[in-house]
Amino acid sequence: MNLTRRVFTSAFALAIRTAWERCLTLVSTLVVARLLVPSDLGKAAIVLSITGIAMTLIDAGLTTSLVRQPDDPTRAQLRAATRLQVGLGVSMVVLAAATALVVPQLAPLVVLSSIKLPVRASTLPIRVGLQRVLDFRGLAFADGVGQLTQAVVAIALVVVDRGPGALVGGDLAGALASSAVVALWLRRTAPLAHDDGVPVAARAMVREAAPFQGFSLLVALRDLATAGFVSLLVGTRELGLLQFAYRVLSPVFVVFQSVAALAVPVGARALQRDDGARAQVRSGFLVTGTITAIVLATVAAPAPWIVPTLFGRRWHDAVPAVAAIALALVIAGPVNSLGVGLLVAARRVGVAAAAVAGCTAWFMVSMAALLPLGGVAAGALAWVGMAAIESTIVVVACRRILGLSLGRATTLPVGVFAAAYLAGHGVGDLVASGGSSGWAAPAIAAAIVAAIVSLGLAAIVALRPFQTLWHAARRPVTPEPQIPVGVPA
Numbered sequence: 001m002n003l004t005r006r007v008f009t010s011a012f013a014l015a016i017r018t019a020w021e022r023c024l025t026l027v028s029t030l031v032v033a034r035l036l037v038p039s040d041l042g043k044a045a046i047v048l049s050i051t052g053i054a055m056t057l058i059d060a061g062l063t064t065s066l067v068r069q070p071d072d073p074t075r076a077q078l079r080a081a082t083r084l085q086v087g088l089g090v091s092m093v094v095l096a097a098a099t100a101l102v103v104p105q106l107a108p109l110v111v112l113s114s115i116k117l118p119v120r121a122s123t124l125p126i127r128v129g130l131q132r133v134l135d136f137r138g139l140a141f142a143d144g145v146g147q148l149t150q151a152v153v154a155i156a157l158v159v160v161d162r163g164p165g166a167l168v169g170g171d172l173a174g175a176l177a178s179s180a181v182v183a184l185w186l187r188r189t190a191p192l193a194h195d196d197g198v199p200v201a202a203r204a205m206v207r208e209a210a211p212f213q214g215f216s217l218l219v220a221l222r223d224l225a226t227a228g229f230v231s232l233l234v235g236t237r238e239l240g241l242l243q244f245a246y247r248v249l250s251p252v253f254v255v256f257q258s259v260a261a262l263a264v265p266v267g268a269r270a271l272q273r274d275d276g277a278r279a280q281v282r283s284g285f286l287v288t289g290t291i292t293a294i295v296l297a298t299v300a301a302p303a304p305w306i307v308p309t310l311f312g313r314r315w316h317d318a319v320p321a322v323a324a325i326a327l328a329l330v331i332a333g334p335v336n337s338l339g340v341g342l343l344v345a346a347r348r349v350g351v352a353a354a355a356v357a358g359c360t361a362w363f364m365v366s367m368a369a370l371l372p373l374g375g376v377a378a379g380a381l382a383w384v385g386m387a388a389i390e391s392t393i394v395v396v397a398c399r400r401i402l403g404l405s406l407g408r409a410t411t412l413p414v415g416v417f418a419a420a421y422l423a424g425h426g427v428g429d430l431v432a433s434g435g436s437s438g439w440a441a442p443a444i445a446a447a448i449v450a451a452i453v454s455l456g457l458a459a460i461v462a463l464r465p466f467q468t469l470w471h472a473a474r475r476p477v478t479p480e481p482q483i484p485v486g487v488p489a
Contacts, residue, residue: 043236044109044164045243048171049224051113054096056219058088058117061209066128068345073132075193076200078125084202089118109168116175123182129190138189142181150174218353222360229364234375242379244311245321249299249329281342283465285406289334289413290462294454297417300326301424301450302443305432309439317376323421324380330417331410332387339394339406348401355393359386416457424450 062081066073096111130139154170230239303322307315343352367382391410398404428446 040162040164040167040240044167045227045239046224046231047109047113047164047168049227050110051117053221053224054092054114055117055120058085058092058121060084060088060206062205063124063128064344065205065209067131068347072191073128073193074200075195077205078128078193080200080202081205082122082124084206085121085124086118089114089121092117109165112165113168113172116172116179119176119179123179125193126182126186126190129193130186133191135189138186139182142178142186145181146174146176146178148174149177218356222356225360226363230367230375230379233368233371234379238375238379241315241318241376242321242325242383244315245318245325245376245380249296249322249326279468281338281404282406282409283468285334285338286409286412286465287462288338289330289409290416290458292333293330293413293417293420294451294458296326296330297420297424297450297454298447301421302428302446304425305428305439305443305446321376321380323425324384326421327414327417328384328387330414331384332391334413335391335394335406335410339391339398342402342404343394343397346402348397351397351401352394355390355397358393359390362386362389412461416454416461419457420450420454423453424448 062085066077066081093111093114096107096114099107099110127139130136150170150173152170153173154166157169158166160166227239227243230242300323304319307319307322340352340355343349363382363386366385367378370378370381372378373381395406395410398406424446427449428442431445432442
């Protein structure tokens with residue numbers, strides 16, 4: 001098959017899914033933020049981080065291991081992996097329920113959120129089969145249904161109960177809806193696993209998948225550790241403000257989630273080629289980073305006028321963090337989604353794990369050192385430093401281990417974002433200081449200027465790589481010659 005074409009179609013489907021998801025997230029955040037206080041958002045973030053770790057433990061690295069293995073998984077392998085994951089998911093629900101009897105503060109919310117764990121685990125064979133053939137269209141649709149359900153339920157619950165339970169309940173409803181679509185509809189389109197009659201031991205599969213689980217667990221622990229550290233150091237209010245700034249920038253995840261979902265299966269296929277598909281990977285990396293810079297500059301530049309007006313004055317203190325977190329996402333977003341995926345596909349998870357662990361420690365130390373600047377400012381600046389260090393480690397690792405040079409593709413989008421953001425923000429300030437009443441004029445001016453500048457610079461640095469990928473995707477696939485039966489080869 002034409003791998004580049006399959007990547008394009010899957011990436012387009014995932015981008016549509018993620019755009020839908022982020023629009024719903026933005027709308028639900030707009031409603032929820034007006035009814036909740038920042039500490040509620042911080043508590044919900046802690047609960048969802050806990051269940052994120054539980055989901056990683058349940059996955060046991062089996063999904064990544066089955067997706068990247070050279071041969072198609074057998075029916076026995078998929079059955080053993082599913083039984084193990086479902087059993088672990090049920091155990092997590094029971095453990096959370098027992099904990100709720102002892103720690104009644106956040107534990108009931110953890111019990112509610114953990115119900116999704118065994119349900120999602122039951123769809124493992126379908127998700128693995130579709131990922132291996134790079135067919136993400138159905139999975140994108142399932143996620144879109146889940147996100148719509150999550151937004152609707154969260155808004156409905158927050159009207160009834162103004163607390164973190166609304167966000168947790170919405171997340172659970174979305175996960176159940178997405179799993180239902182996968183189980184009931186995508187089952188018909190997933191490739192069927194073959195049965196070679198060889199029994200499979202779950203212990204052997206877990207041993208093979210252990211490196212991948214260790215890395216995924218480390219990433220989940222980082223999210224929980226940083227959230228808990230910020231909460232203990234400066235309180236749940238500042239944590240909520242930082243999480244809010246992160247959510248405001250949600251449109252960029254149209255790019256990140258699409259690339260991250262494709263990174264491991266595409267990397268596994270690319271690394272099988274003699275040249276490692278280095279030219280295509282470098283082009284894709286640069287295009288991804290440039291699109292990230294365009295989206296973030298357009299969203300971050302008008303934030304000083306949009307956030308207080310649309311979301312309320314209580315979120316005004318999050319405005320300074322928007323630009324800093326946007327810069328961090330431009331620096332490390334493509335690295336985390338594509339660069340780390342390539343290392344995982346090459347089974348070099350130790351390097352990626354070292355980068356995550358070291359950067360988490362750096363975040364905590366640097367935030368504590370910057371605390372005199374204020375909790376939100378310290379967290380935002382520490383986030384930028386963490387992104388720069390992690391990006392450097394992964395870029396160097398890809399160069400030395402895979403022979404893949406990503407330094408230029410990482411730094412050019414940073415320049416595009418910086419120039420576009422400064423231009424847009426500067427024009428917005430000029431419009432606001434020129435006697436314009438209201439917030440709409442400076443916000444619109446800042447967004448338009450940032451978009452124009454970023455698109456102009458993007459055409460200079462990324463147009464040719466995009467054209468190269470596009471031509472490769474349109475290249476016809478030459479069928480292999482068929483040898484007639486009975487004729488010697």
